[in-house]
Amino acid sequence: MVCRLNTDSGFITLMSVYAPTLSSSAELKDIFYDRLSCTVQEVRSGDRLIILEDFNARVGQSQTSWPECVGSHGVGKINENGQRLLEFCSQNLLCVTNTYFNGKFTRKVSWKHPRSSHWHQLDVTFTRKKDLRDILYSRTFHSSNCDTGHSLVVTTASFQSKKIHSSRTAAMKKDTGSIGRRHSRGSTVLKAS
Numbered sequence: 001m002v003c004r005l006n007t008d009s010g011f012i013t014l015m016s017v018y019a020p021t022l023s024s025s026a027e028l029k030d031i032f033y034d035r036l037s038c039t040v041q042e043v044r045s046g047d048r049l050i051i052l053e054d055f056n057a058r059v060g061q062s063q064t065s066w067p068e069c070v071g072s073h074g075v076g077k078i079n080e081n082g083q084r085l086l087e088f089c090s091q092n093l094l095c096v097t098n099t100y101f102n103g104k105f106t107r108k109v110s111w112k113h114p115r116s117s118h119w120h121q122l123d124v125t126f127t128r129k130k131d132l133r134d135i136l137y138s139r140t141f142h143s144s145n146c147d148t149g150h151s152l153v154v155t156t157a158s159f160q161s162k163k164i165h166s167s168r169t170a171a172m173k174k175d176t177g178s179i180g181r182r183h184s185r186g187s188t189v190l191k192a193s
Contacts, residue, residue: 002014002015002039004047008159009048009160009161010046010159011044011046011047012047012049012050012159013044013047013049013050014050014051014052015040015049015052016051016053017036017053017055018053018054019032019053019054019057019081019085021056022056022079022080022081029084033084033088036088037088037091037092040092040094048128048131049127049128050125050126050131051094051125051126051127053123053125053126055085055124057082057084058075058077058079058121059074059078059082059085059086059099059121060074060075060078060079060082061074061075061076061077066089068090068095068129069086069089069090069096070095070096070099071095071096071099071100071101072099072100073098073099073100073101073102074096074098074121075108075109076121093128093129093130094129095126095127095128095132096125097125097126097132097155098125098138098139098153098155100132100135100138101138103137103139108121108139108140109121109151110123110140110150110151110153123140123150123153124138124153125138125153125155134157134159135157136156136157136158137155137156138153138154138156139154140152
């Protein structure tokens with residue numbers, strides 16, 4: 001699902017994604033990532049992009065292998081789906097916001113394996129690397145009852161209003177026939193007729 005919002009700070013494109021599980025076929029995963037890549041590339045470069053998803057992937061603590069995609073606060077080890085996901089992120093200049101914020105272990109993980117009882121960081125939020133400055137924090141809330149085995153992941157962002165600059169003054173816009181004359185102090189004085 002894709003939603004494009006027009007805000008005071010410009011356009012924000014939100015995407016909600018659910019990826020194939022680890023046991024899905026490689027062909028299905030390839031189709032998914034090809035479609036997702038096409039959708040991400042259709043988003044205008046001026047838009048802020050936020051992807052909210054359950055990628056069924058563990059990106060782990062591979063900050064040294066993927067420094068442009070993963071921060072230093074990841075959890076666990078990377079798996080096959082995590083490898084695919086980080087390749088996708090690298091190709092599309094995206095980063096995993098959850099791995100850039102230090103916090104308690106329980107606020108980083110979102111899913112508990114039913115057999116091993118190990119917690120994993122499966123549900124993550126992505127943004128473009130250039131927009132990472134707008135993300136204030138990403139964390140998990142385990143107390144929310146979402147009728148699923150996954151916990152709620154919340155990302156807090158703050159977007160500054162875009163400043164509109166004009167190279168022409170209001171007087172120049174109204175009267176294009178005005179002639180500018182140099183004043184003794186170096187400023188331009190306009191004479192409107």
